Amino acid sequence: MANILILGGGFAGLVAAERLAHSTGPEHQITLVAPNRNFTFYPALVELAFGETESDSITFDLREKLDLLDVRFIQGELLRVNRSAQTAEITGDDMKGDLNYDIVVFAMGRRLATEKVSGFFEYSHHLLGVNAAKKFGDAVNNFKTGDIVLGVCPGGRLPVPVCETAFALARRFEAEIEAGTVTIKVIFPESLAAAFGGAAIHNQLEAAFAKHKINVLYDVPIIEITADEVISSEKHHIKHDLLMLVPPFRGQAIVRDLGITNEEDFVKVNDRMEVHGMDMAYAAGDLVAFSGPKFAHMAVRQAEVAAANILSELKGETPSQAYYHEIATVIDAGGPESIYLHYGVWDDNIYRIRQGSFWGWAKEVHDRVWRARHR
Ligand SMILES: Cc1cc2nc3c(=O)[nH]c(=O)nc-3n(C[C@H](O)[C@H](O)[C@H](O)COP(=O)(O)OP(=O)(O)OC[C@H]3O[C@@H](n4cnc5c(N)ncnc54)[C@H](O)[C@@H]3O)c2cc1C
Secondary structure, three states: OOOOEOOOOHHHHHHHHHHHHHOOOOOOEEEEOOOOOOEEEEHHHHHHEEEEEEHHHHEEEEEHHHHOOOOOOOOOOOOEEEEEOEEEEEEEEOOOOEEEEEEEEEOOOOOEOHHOOOOOOHHOOOOOOHHHHHHHHHHHOOOEEEEEEEEEEOOOOHHHHHHHHHHHHHHHHHHHHHHEEEEEEOOOOOHHHHHHHOOOOHHHHHHHHHHHHHEEEEOEEEEEEOEEHHHHHHHEEEOOOOEEEEEEOOOHHHHHHHHOOOOOOOOOOOOOOOOOOOEEEOOOOOOOOOOOOHHHHHHHHHHHHHHHHHHHHHHOOOOOOOOEEEEEEEOOOOOOOOOEEEOOOHHHHHHHHEOOHHHHHHHHHHHHHHHHHHH
């Protein structure tokens, strides 16, 4: 019998638990630890901010879901891992103390390093949570005239919701933009290709922005935000009346002392999702130190690979499933400018880009089906 401990209840943790529960017998104990009892379907947070969905439709109860799978759920937070004793210290509503494990899966997602940009907390909205998205939605509803600024801070590896928010706002304020009383700017810390892991998406995306009179600025590494300006290390001063930014991402400092992280606290893994230099340890999702943007579909595929390799270990076989780092995403522009991008980040071997209303619809259907199948 093996104790498999999954730390984190987001896309990576949930999918790892599902795959393992479906393929192992009752002789193995699977435990998932997460501080929050709710699973949040982050890709729908833009819709939530714009009142197109309800929070109940995009969250569900993890404990109920995991009960059905015979996976033990512990509401709690990892404090530290003792690798020689193979224990994880947990604190939370369900327990305070050490859990033993034979195999551990790190799936705790990213940390929002808002402290890296002075003034972020005070003056910027973000979309990385149900409450934050609702608060931004309220600010949009109260907004009448002025300059809207949306963007990504250095290290904020999430360009899609920024683009989708810009298109949603351009639809909402179409008349005001035409009349010149509202402007929308989108800012990136580097090039558009850098934001999308090297993929050439600028022709389609820039044309879509231009059609909706959205201005795009590149090479604006934000270092400071004041009540009315966004300031970059390149001396840009950009006025804002409504501001929504993706903050810098970092991994989780609580695993730093295990010697498994890079300089930004992301966990180093090989393509089998095995943690570098730590036996019987896997990692998946936003927490891993792979290059490029971070997407839910990557977290899901990484979790599937980790689960397949754990199953091999349980059978005494050598783990052999390999993960391929690719982007497969849709930027829903709410009409014919919607873009589908499929791109191989590591080797450029895959590059497909399509455009049309179909892709926005396909994303909506895909997301609904995903939520229905996993809740
Ligand atoms: C607004 C928005 C829009 C997005 N749009 C898209 C999109 O269109 N397409 C797409 O593919 N991706 C999209 N993403 C990205 C996607 O949501 C992430 O890539 C995905 O959530 C990563 O999954 P994860 O499991 O690694 O992390 P998360 O989903 O963040 O889950 C991390 C889990 O770890 C838990 N945790 C944290 N700390 C601890 C601890 N100390 N101990 C135990 N548990 C802990 C958390 O509570 C949570 O349960 C979007 C994200 C946002 C915010």
